[in-house]
Amino acid sequence: MTDSCDKSLSLFKLFGIWFLLGLQSFGGGGAMLTLIRRTVIERYGWLTEEEFTRDWALCQVCPGINLTAFTILIGRRIAGGAGAVVCLVGLLLPSVACTILLTVWYSALRESPLMKSALKAIVPASVGLGLLSAYEVARPVVRESALEGRGWLFLALVLLIGSGVALFWLRLPVVYVLIGAGCLSALASARRSL
Structure with missing residues (x-):
């Protein structure tokens, strides 16, 4: 699907799409992941749900800022190396400008009761966006596994x-959880092929 992307898509339009995503990226990673998903799957059809989930999983394995890596990967899929650069700059430019402006503004108003109240409301909204994002990423995994049989489901x-238990309660490092999950899946696959 991704190899047959719209060839008429200009780098300028691609920049504009990612710039608008960057302007809407309030709420952190979960919110941004939801926006990216809706854009690349539902609006433009650049990726299928399965491709999106696999690419996101691949970015989770890499160190660093996962959304940045994901943006680069999607940009490259859409328009090659130039697409990767354009998508990354488009995504980061609003955040950098907004961060600078908000830092100046917040430093002047941080003790204001109105500011403190506003921040209390933003946290639960961000958590809700993160839960929605987790659901949207998990859904194709569960659906695909169900198609492969009860054992895979x-x-x-x-x-x-x-993975959630290992990260939250056992406080295992993310890389250990990812490696462990990969090993379990590989063992299950090897066992199935016997």
Whole structure:
């Protein structure tokens, strides 16, 4: 699907799309992931849900800022190396400008009761966006696993829930959880092929 992207898509238009995403990226990673998903899957059809989930999983394995890596990967899929640069600059430019302006503004108003109240409301909204994003990323994984059979569905659910438990309660490093999940899936696949 991604190899047949619209060839008439200009780099300027691609920049504009990612610039608008960057302007809307309030709420952190979960909110941004939801915006990217809606844009690249639902609006433009650049990726399928399965491709989106696999690419996002690949970015989770890499160190660094995952959304930045994801943006570069999507940009490259859409328009090659130039697309990667254009998407990244488009995404980051509003955030950098806004961060500078908000830092100046916040330093002047941080003790204001109105500012403190506003910040209290933003946190739960961000958590809600993160939960929505987690659901949207997990849905194609569960659906694809269900198509492969009950065993794969069970494994997917164990990995989804087990990863959360390992990270939240056991406080294992993310890289260990990702490697462990990959090993479990590889073992299950090897066992299935016997």
